[in-house]
Structure formats: structure tokens, C-alpha cells
Amino acid sequence: DAGITQSPRHKVTETGTPVTLRCHQTENHRYMYWYRQDPGHGLRLIHYSYGVKDTDKGEVSDGYSVSRSKTEDFLLTLESATSSQTSVYFCAISDESRGRTEAFFGQGTRLTVV
Amino acid sequence: QKEVEQNSGPLSVPEGAIASLNCTYSDRGSQSFFWYRQYSGKSPELIMSIYSNGDKEDGRFTAQLNKASQYVSLLIRDSQPSDSATYLCAVRPNQAGTALIFGKGTTLSVSS
Numbered sequence: 001d002a003g004i005t006q007s008p009r010h011k012v013t014e015t016g017t018p019v020t021l022r023c024h025q026t027e028n029h030r031y032m033y034w035y036r037q038d039p040g041h042g043l044r045l046i047h048y049s050y051g052v053k054d055t056d057k058g059e060v061s062d063g064y065s066v067s068r069s070k071t072e073d074f075l076l077t078l079e080s081a082t083s084s085q086t087s088v089y090f091c092a093i094s095d096e097s098r099g100r101t102e103a104f105f106g107q108g109t110r111l112t113v114v
Numbered sequence: 115q116k117e118v119e120q121n122s123g124p125l126s127v128p129e130g131a132i133a134s135l136n137c138t139y140s141d142r143g144s145q146s147f148f149w150y151r152q153y154s155g156k157s158p159e160l161i162m163s164i165y166s167n168g169d170k171e172d173g174r175f176t177a178q179l180n181k182a183s184q185y186v187s188l189l190i191r192d193s194q195p196s197d198s199a200t201y202l203c204a205v206r207p208n209q210a211g212t213a214l215i216f217g218k219g220t221t222l223s224v225s226s
Contacts, residue, residue: 041218058213108156
């Protein structure tokens, strides 16, 4: 496995509370991504980062914010969790150097908002 | 909006048969194409990448790319029950720094 660690792996939280998910990589890859995966929708991009402090929105960014203060860490925050944000969240990384554009995924975080 | 389309399946094949998984994409300028395998409850695992027209073989897997038809396929020869999983097609649009766009996946079931 690529050196990607997501934490926590499972979380149950209440509606309206803020939640932060962490992705940590040891590969020194420039690009990091947050996806969510839901039945019938597949993997959808929430936000991504192309360097420290450089981030951009994805397809389903409403209600989410991100931060990347170090190359190795990419945080996803649900500002006020809603039941529609119950999902499995995956972090991914890619190098983009020497034409290598593959992305590698972390183990995922299963989030339940009650 | 850039899209990647796959048949959801399930695709059922007997053990030892060839499984053929297909994917079409909308962004004609896309340059990088990937197949991921995802077992139930696990994260996607990269199994093939292909960047130029034609075939690319790796063990029992062959990826085929036809950019003119905007079509990518994955062939799995001598299918095994352990190949039963969801297969995700992913495409990277031709813009620097953009993320992979995924199809919804095709579920493959290999019966022994």
C-alpha cells in the first residue's frame, strides 16, 4: 500500500456538529484529493490540493472545507454535519511527475451523521 | 460536464472465462486512463493504467484504449472467483492539475 493513512476510520457524529477528517501521506506527493463514495453515485471529488496552501473545489464541495498546511497532511472539515454527508470518504494522492498520473487511495473513513 | 460511463452490471462469468468491462468518456482531450478494482468495504486499488492507443497487457489483465471512439476496456482472462469485485474506470481530463473522474463502476461476479 502507498503510505496513506486516514483517520479516523469510523466516526458517528450528530447533525450540526463540525467534523474533521485527516489524511496523512509519507510519499511526498504533490497532489492530494478528497472523494466521497455513495451507492448509485460512485466516487465524487470534494476538494483537491496541488501544493501546500493550494486547494480547489471539486464536484460536491458545498458544506466542506479543506486545509493543507504541510505537504503530508490534507484535512477535510464538515463545517456543520448533515445526514446527507453520511458517506465513505477516501483520500487519494498522486505524484504527477515524469508523466505518472496514477492516484493511490487511503483506506477510507466511514462517517455516519445521525 | 466531463463524464465517464460504465455499465453497472452485474456482469456474471464462469470461472476460467474472459470478462470484458467497458468504459466510455466524454472529454476528447483526455490523456490518462485507469482501471481500479474495489472489493466490498475496501478502497480502490489501481490495477492498470494506459496512456496511448492500443493494448496494454499485465498478467491476466489487458487494457485497451481507442481515443477516436473515446472508449477504454479491460479484459480479464482466466477469470477467478477472487476477481469478483467492482471495477472502476477513471479518466484524467487534459488539464494540468485536474483530478481523476470516475465511472460508477461495473460489478463483476465470477462463479466457480
